Amino acid sequence: xxxxxxxxxxxxxxxxxxxxxxxxxxxxxxxxGIDLYWISVVGDNPNRLIDSLRRAWERSDLVLTTGxxxxxxxxxxxxxxASFLGEETSIDPLEERRLxxxxxxxxxxxxxxxxxxxxxxxxxxxxxxPLGTAPGWWVERDGHILITMPGPPEEMHxxxxxxxxxxxxxxxxxxxxxxxxxxxxxxxxxxxGELMGGLVQGANPxxxxxxxxxxxxxxxTAKADSQEEARRMVAGVELQIRSLxxxxxxxxxxDTIASVVGDLLAKRGRTxxxxxxxxxxxxxxxxxxxxxxxxxFRGGIVSYSNDVKIAYGVPEELIKRHGAVxxxxxxxxxxxxxxxxGSDIGIGITGVAGPSKLEDKSPGTVFIAVDDGSSPHxxxxxxxGSRQRVRERASVxxxxxxxxxxxxx
Numbered sequence: 001x002x003x004x005x006x007x008x009x010x011x012x013x014x015x016x017x018x019x020x021x022x023x024x025x026x027x028x029x030x031x032x033g034i035d036l037y038w039i040s041v042v043g044d045n046p047n048r049l050i051d052s053l054r055r056a057w058e059r060s061d062l063v064l065t066t067g068x069x070x071x072x073x074x075x076x077x078x079x080x081x082a083s084f085l086g087e088e089t090s091i092d093p094l095e096e097r098r099l100x101x102x103x104x105x106x107x108x109x110x111x112x113x114x115x116x117x118x119x120x121x122x123x124x125x126x127x128x129x130p131l132g133t134a135p136g137w138w139v140e141r142d143g144h145i146l147i148t149m150p151g152p153p154e155e156m157h158x159x160x161x162x163x164x165x166x167x168x169x170x171x172x173x174x175x176x177x178x179x180x181x182x183x184x185x186x187x188x189x190x191x192x193g194e195l196m197g198g199l200v201q202g203a204n205p206x207x208x209x210x211x212x213x214x215x216x217x218x219x220x221t222a223k224a225d226s227q228e229e230a231r232r233m234v235a236g237v238e239l240q241i242r243s244l245x246x247x248x249x250x251x252x253x254x255d256t257i258a259s260v261v262g263d264l265l266a267k268r269g270r271t272x273x274x275x276x277x278x279x280x281x282x283x284x285x286x287x288x289x290x291x292x293x294x295x296x297f298r299g300g301i302v303s304y305s306n307d308v309k310i311a312y313g314v315p316e317e318l319i320k321r322h323g324a325v326x327x328x329x330x331x332x333x334x335x336x337x338x339x340x341x342g343s344d345i346g347i348g349i350t351g352v353a354g355p356s357k358l359e360d361k362s363p364g365t366v367f368i369a370v371d372d373g374s375s376p377h378x379x380x381x382x383x384x385g386s387r388q389r390v391r392e393r394a395s396v397x398x399x400x401x402x403x404x405x406x407x408x409x
Contacts, residue, residue, distance in 0.1 A: 001172070003029050003036045004060035006052050008067040008077055009151060010043035020153050021066040028160065032168060033177040033223055034062065044068065049080040057084075057144055062168075067151030069134035071113040077148055078119060078137070085141065087121035095126055095135065102133055127163040131155045138167065145171070177223050178230035180238060183251040185215035185400050192216055195244045205237050214257050214396050215250070250403060257399045258290050264406040265296035270344040272402070274300040275312070275337035277324065278351035278366065283395040298343040303333065312336055323359040325350050327367050327378050334371035345405070346371045347398050353387045363387075366394045370405050377405060 005026070007019045022039050029036045037060065042052045049068075056063040068077030082089045095118040103110035117134050120126060127136030127147070132155045139146040147164055149156045184192065189211050193200060196218075199207050205222035218241060222233035242249060251260045265272055274283050284300035287293055303309040306324050310316045313336040314329060322328045333348025347370055354363030364383040369376045379401050383393040 001034050001061045002059070003034050003062040003064065004038040004056040005036065005040070006049075006056060006063065006065045007039070007041045008044065008049060008065060009041075010045075010074075012041050012067075013043050021149075021151070021156050024153070024157065025064055025066070025160070028165070031177065031179045031219075031221060032165070032172065033175060033221075034168070034172075044074045044076055046076050046080050046083070049076060050084045053081065053084045053146075057146075061144060063144065063146045065146070065148045066156055069117065069136070069148060069150050071111065071116050071133070075116070078116070078121075081137070081139070081146065081148065082121045085121065085123065085139070087123060089119040089121055091115060091118050092120055092126070095120070098128075099133060127159050129155055129159050130162075131158050135159075136163065138164075175223055176225065176227050176230045177221065178227065178234050179219055179221045180234045181253050182218045182220070182238065182241060182245075182249050183212075183215055183255060184218065184245060184248040185250055185257075187216060187245065187248045189216050192218070192245070196241070199237060199240060202237075205233050207237060207241070213392055250400070256290070257396060257403065258286050258293075261399050261403050261406070262287070262290045262293055262296060264403065265345075266292075268406060268409065270406070271296050271298050271342075272345050272347070273298040273337045273341035273343035274347045274349070274398075275303050275309075275333040276300060276349045277303055277309070277333070278353045279349050279391045279394050279398075280304060280353075282391050283347065283349060283398055286395050286399065298341040301337055301340070309333065309336075312340055323361070325352055325359050325361045325365060325367065327369070327380060330367035330369035331371065331376040331378055334369040334376055338371050338373070344372065345402065347402060349394055349398055351390070351394060353390045355387060364390050366390065366397070368394065368398045368401055370398075370401050372405055372409075377401060 005022050007022050011017050012019050026036050040052055042049045065077055068075045099118050100110055114133055123141050124137040124139045127138055129135045129150055132150055134150040136159045137148040149159045189209055192209055205220050208219045210217045220234050220237045222230045224230035276283050281302045287297050301312060306319055314332045318328055318332055330348045330350050334346040338346030349368050351366030352358040352361050352363050362382060366381050368379040383390045
């Protein structure tokens, strides 16, 4: 099956927002064993969108569109598909009722323009969207499948996973495709390539590597006639990879470093507190993104100024002697917050997010300390990239240092 993605929206062409949907769908199609040949971005222009649909229809078996399903006149995907296929749209009574209930549940009046979202063509089936007002369409005609999905990524992901993937699996017939992602940290992509050797060249199962903010991910994908056989093939390759990368694999599939660390803290009955400077609370936000984190996270202090560090107990003399961006101050921050908030473990982060130097330290310089009541463990790094990139890398690295502490307990 040959697939094609059409992302719609003039805002994508203007660079006002980044197309996050196409990379997500590309990854998902690969996991399903569907070959993706083309990705295009089209503005909110009916003629150009119809032209893109015509080209896609001629050369692809499966066409996916994202965006353009809103209630405004600029949302043209439904009408463009109808025009291309030569069908008329009409309001579906059941979908209109669902839409009105959506607004009623939120104690809001529904604008008349939202009725456009309850329309479809005869050859289309609605793909329910529980997170918004724009359902997708599933269209099958002349040996082709055309799927429309909403533009907001969260809504698109929901429609894709709940509605589209099960239907596509049925269409794919007897072939079963299973994927497993192993997540590593502290090893470069080039080094992993050397370690994997012939595993990366395998045709089935396949092993692909991806550089991510939380390390290098390895996706193992196998095709077989049954789930049992596909899982057996994936497990065999996973065992080989784990034997080569014993200490570098920290998670699998949907794991995040925050969830993995949270599980370790919860299992060990340990509590955590943070004092952050250059990351400005990003570490605390990452930790609390995990449901149930209140069981182990005591709280965080954003000590962006030296006055706040001193007020909570970091010695002023230490800052004067070594500078706020230093290993001793990071260690003092970790110990201070551990004592102040009564936690078992404290993390201190101080650094220069950039873009300018601070205390003669280069942008990207970061010191991270983990204090569990014994001797503090400190990491020093100089991260490249933008201010936001430095903050993200520092937060992720702090969690990996915490994981190291917990694993070695």
